[in-house]
Amino acid sequence: MLSRTASALYWLGRYLERADFIARLVEATVRLDALSARPAGEAAWVSALTVSYTDEGFAATGLATNQANVARYLTLDATNPGSIVSCLEKARNNARAVRTALTRESWTAINRAWWLFQNRASTGGATQTLSLVEQVKGETRGFEGAIHRMMRNEATLLIQLGAAVERADNTARLVDVKYHLLLPAGESVGGVVDRDQWTTILQTVSAVTAYRWLYSEGLQPANVIDLLISRFELPRSLAACVEETVGLLSQLAKRTGLQGEADRMARTRMARMQKTKTQDVIVSGLHEYLEAFIEENAMLDAAIARQFRFI
Amino acid sequence: MGSDGAFDEIWGEGGPDAPRSEFAALAQWVADTPASELQRRQQSAEAAFRQLGITFAVYGDSDAAERIIPFDIVPRVFLQREWEKLSEGLVQRVEAINAFLEDIYGERRILAEGIIPPELIYNNEQFRPEVAGIRPPHGVWAHICGIDLVRTGPDEFFVLEDNARTPSGVSYMLENREAMIRLCPELFRDFHVAPVDSYPDMLLATMRSVAPGNNPKPMCVVLTPGHFNSAYYEHSFLADSMGVELVEAADLVVDDDIVWVQTIAGRVKVDVIYRRIDDEYLDPLTFRPDSLLGVPGLIAAYRAGNVALINAPGNGIADDKAIYSYMPEIVRFYSGGEAKLPNVETFRCREPDALRYVLDHLPELVVKLVDGSGGYGMLVGPTASKGQIEDFRAALIAEPHRYIAQPTLALSTVPTLTDNGLAPRHVDFRPFVLTGSDGVRVVPGGLTRVALREGSLVVNSSQGGGTKDSFVLMDANGGAMQSQFAAQFQSQRQGG
Secondary structure (H helix, E strand, O other), X not given: OEHXXXXXXXXXXXXXXXXXXXXXXXXXHHHHHHHOOOOOHHHHHHHHHXXXXXXXXXXXXXXXXXXXXXXXHHHOOOOOOOOHHHHHHHHHHHHHHOHHHOOHHHHHHHHHHHHHOOOOOOOOOHHHHHHHHHHHHHHHHHHHHHHOOOOOOHHHHHHHHHHHHHHHHHHHHHHHHHHHOOOOOOOOOOOHHHHHHHHHXXXXXXXXXXXXXXXXXXXXXXXXXXXXXXXXXXXXXXHHXXXXXXXXXXXXXXXXXXXXXXXHHHHHHHHHHHHOOHHHHHHHHHHHHHHHHHHHHHHHHHHHHHHOOOO | OOHHHOOEOOOEOOOOOOOOHHHXXXXXXXXXXXXXXXXXXXXXXXXXXXXXXXOEOOOOOOOOOOEOOOEEEEEEEEOHHHHHXXXXXXXXXXXXXXXXXXXXXXXXXXXXXXXXOHHXXXXXXXXXXXXXXXXXXXXXXXXXXXXXXXXXXXXXXXXEEEEOOOOOOHHHHHHHHHHHHHHOHHHHHHOOEOOOOXXXXXXXXXXXXXXXXXXXXXXXXXXXXXXXXXXXXXHHXXXXXXXXXXXXXXXXXXXXOEEEEEEOOEEEEOOEEXXXXXXXXXXXXXXXXXXXXXXXXXXXXXXXXXXXXXXXXXXXXXXXXXXXXXXXHHHHHHHOOOXXXXXXXXXEOOOHHHHHHHHHOXXXXXXXXXXXXXXXOEEEHHHOOHHHHHHHHHHHHHOHHHEEEXXXXXXXXXXXXXXXXXXXXXXXXXXXXXXXXXXXXXXXXXXXXXXXXXXXXXXXXXXXXXEEEEXXXXXXXXXXXXXXXXHHHHOOOOOO
């Protein structure tokens, strides 16, 4: 496989996963904004910007932080490199560059998602925004389905590897920001807004039902953190993404004979996480733990690029 | 009857009520299928093209960065005997083009014998002295030719233009057929349509046949300028359907006159490159030093005989519009016989007599820049304004050598779906001819381009033209036609 193809496939996986994550984030934030009995709406949109690392960019637009502006910025704004439309544009460009490595089904899923955003100036109200992000999620799910029908070769594995690395990063940011999200004045930890925020996290990663299955108690922040960091059963947990990364790297090694630093880093990280107890993480500093995770993830990303000779 | 009294390929001279006898059944199908149903199927085909990204970029049009080429659902049709005659003419012409290229970059006999004025070659921008003296692997220059034809009557076919550089459109030939099979399966039940889907296999066989050395499994790649190029869909389609890598210049590196492609497992040697990059961007060391698209050292590797380039650099001299007018002489010189496919009568404005005639008859003629393409830099006399005609008159007088002129032909028409139902529209036709070390191959079909505006003769996709499927109808025993051609003409090819 060409080095450029390998790189484009990996980044295709990353960008599409990111588009999906932003879609989920917008969906969860719209719900949080709508369901909240208190004036928590603005805080919800602030946190959505923080999670997606687009808060500075949004501040530069000078717009008021409300649903219409932030939802538009996160979905349709081509000047925001982290918006859904920007991620889809980059995913589609990568996909076009490596069309020959994709099946028609995989390509058309990306192309359809991209077309959703063409010639669209406004997201409309909450209902239309929800419907738009729902369609994005549908198309990215369609893409995931399509790649499971591709040949199980390097191309598929590299797309999945990109998605797994991206997903780990997204989940880590989500937990980090929510844990530090300031509650509006007068709100207490464990109060209604606090609860809504934790529920939103679970919604963002489609884990409300999973939480109920795994924890018999009601909503406890420590349990949410445990679920999102350590539970291998949850596909978007850090543990699951880390495990998936190790597996994909070793399948790639089998097919290509390329094995090295990236494999060692990924395996070391998994071994460490298997011994990590969530309670200890919380006690010794969740924020520091997550920051270190995000940094380590970026180092792994660089090691992957070296190992597969990305250009 | 066709528009402007032109010959209609299905309705003949008689109009919808009296189609050409061979196409009565097809005319019946057209008559029996309501226009609304045809409309629905056509829209469904276009939606599929958009979803698949079968698009092309329109340069200088940022609002519509990607468009699909309009697709028309009524096919144009060839009878088997028409096709066989055409194929013979095509093979003869492409063999002459190859012989001409070999000669002009080698011995130059045709100049020595005074058939073509030497200054027409040496002063031509398409002539590449950089490749003179290089003999491409197996002596094949124009591996893929797209010959643009027009028709003016039942037996009157003319070559309008030869494309021996990087002719495009073959993906439309194949995708249009896919769409027709899906949307109008009844047509394929009722008619024996020669299949075109062997094209990618034939192309790969052609590529392999010209690989240097004796490598039984040569590494073949398609080289694209990248996914912003207007024909990128075709590049990826071809690589995909042949199962070879689609590479960009950045993927290639030349080391010690060997071309390598950079893969995740390290470098792999490349033997055959189907390049969709123009000559001047191929290698900054040989051609344009400012180009970032090219591969430094590629021409040196080619000169050393270590890689085959498809098509060979320098081919532009053979499909240049100034050379075109000499094609009858070129065919006669190399094949010893008369051209089976005639040219359109062409006035070379560089010749004083011809220029005088052209200036006197501008409103009747089509005037073209010899180095123009895509329908740009062209005067269509009968539909041009007085101002446009005077502009061209001035340009012709100032630089006559840059122009040729041809009479306006009554191009044939084919029934085409319009907003007001079926109506005749003018068409041209581009079949694709493949030349390998093992023979010349013509796939029975090609790209029919249709001028969608009433009366228009401009079929270029960049000028709003559309495409149609092109059926070659086979006789009951016509199945082996294609392979017969390969065998028949294999023996005639020279060199090797």
